[in-house]
Structure formats: C-alpha cells, structure tokens
Amino acid sequence: MSRAFVREVEGGEAYEDLPDRPISPHANLVTPTGLARMDEEIETLERRLADARASGDKAETARLSRDLRYWSHRRSTAEVVPPPSDNSQVRFGSRVTFERSDGRTQTYHIVGEDEADPSKGSISYASPLAQALMGKQVGDVIAVAHGEAEITGID
Known part of the structure; x- marks a missing residue:
C-alpha cells in the first residue's frame, strides 16, 4: 500500500x-x-487525571480517562453481596480451603472479578475453580486441573 494515503500520527493523537x-x-x-476499593480507585484516578490535564500530558490523560470510564461503569453496575452468614456450603464471599490430590492445601476467597488476585488468595x-466449588460442602471432592481436591474448610 502506498504511504501517500496513510495519515501519520502527530503529537499524541x-x-x-x-x-x-x-x-x-x-x-x-x-x-x-471490593466496593470500597472501587471508590478509592475512582478517587485516585480523578486526582491523577486532573494532574495530567494540568500538565498537558495527552497520553496520560487518555489512559487515565479510559480507566476512569471503566471504573465508573463498574461502580455504577456493582451489586454488593454481603458476606455469607452460613458456612455450610460454598457461596460468593466464602473462603474455601481444599486439599489437592498431590497433597497441596490451598485456600481461596471467592470474590468479584475486579477484586480477584489469585497470587493473594x-x-x-466466574472462574472455573470457583464455579466448581460453588454449592459444595466440606468433604465434597471436585475435579481440578490434573487431579481432584477435597474441600476441608469453609469460612
């Protein structure tokens, strides 16, 4: 294709x-x-966006504006689920401990998509693991990658 018809990007466009x-x-x-963290994120983004606009940083303004749109939308659609009052079965908000067939014991807190951080537990x-755990009780066995796991605790 001829470069004559391609518009070159200038100064931040x-x-x-x-x-x-x-x-x-x-x-x-x-x-x-998670809702409180959303509010903190929005507040931080609003402050940083004002600073980026004041300094004339178009790239940072665009990035922060995009992130603020995302978090504002997520905040407006958030459905707060209180912690479960009954730990007889796995629900949203449960902290589940299970032992894998290879002997590893793991504990995960089941939270919203934007809150999830597997490296922090x-x-x-909506994850496949959480979906496999939902509705199960202590002693139930679920299929997990490369084996099985037995639920040993629900908090």
Whole structure:
C-alpha cells in the first residue's frame, strides 16, 4: 500500500482514541471491601487525571480517562453481596480451603472479578475453580486441573 494515503500520527493523537477496557458479560458482584476499593480507585484516578490535564500530558490523560470510564461503569453496575452468614456450603464471599490430590492445601476467597488476585488468595466467582466449588460442602471432592481436591474448610 502506498504511504501517500496513510495519515501519520502527530503529537499524541494515537492516545486520544484508546479503546475502552472490555467489560465482563457476568454480573458485577462485589464484596463490601471490593466496593470500597472501587471508590478509592475512582478517587485516585480523578486526582491523577486532573494532574495530567494540568500538565498537558495527552497520553496520560487518555489512559487515565479510559480507566476512569471503566471504573465508573463498574461502580455504577456493582451489586454488593454481603458476606455469607452460613458456612455450610460454598457461596460468593466464602473462603474455601481444599486439599489437592498431590497433597497441596490451598485456600481461596471467592470474590468479584475486579477484586480477584489469585497470587493473594482470591479468585473470581466466574472462574472455573470457583464455579466448581460453588454449592459444595466440606468433604465434597471436585475435579481440578490434573487431579481432584477435597474441600476441608469453609469460612
């Protein structure tokens, strides 16, 4: 293709059209802690966006604007789910401990998609592991990657 018909990007225009972050098709369930974190994130983004605009940083303004749109939308659609009052079975908000067939013991807190951080012990309720755990009780066995796991505790 001839370069004669391709518009070159000048001074930050590429940043002005950043695509929006994808929104999950799942219900936006959150814990009370997750809702508070959303509010903190929005407040931080608003402050940083004002600073970026004041300094004339177009790239940072575009990035922060996109992130603020995402979090504002997620906040407006958030459905707060209180912690479970009954630990007889796994529910949204449960902290589940299970022992894998290879002997490893793991504990995960089942939370909203935006709250999930498996490296810190929380998984999204929409994840395959959480879906396998939902509704199960202590002593139940579930299939997990490369084996099985027995639920040993629900808090």
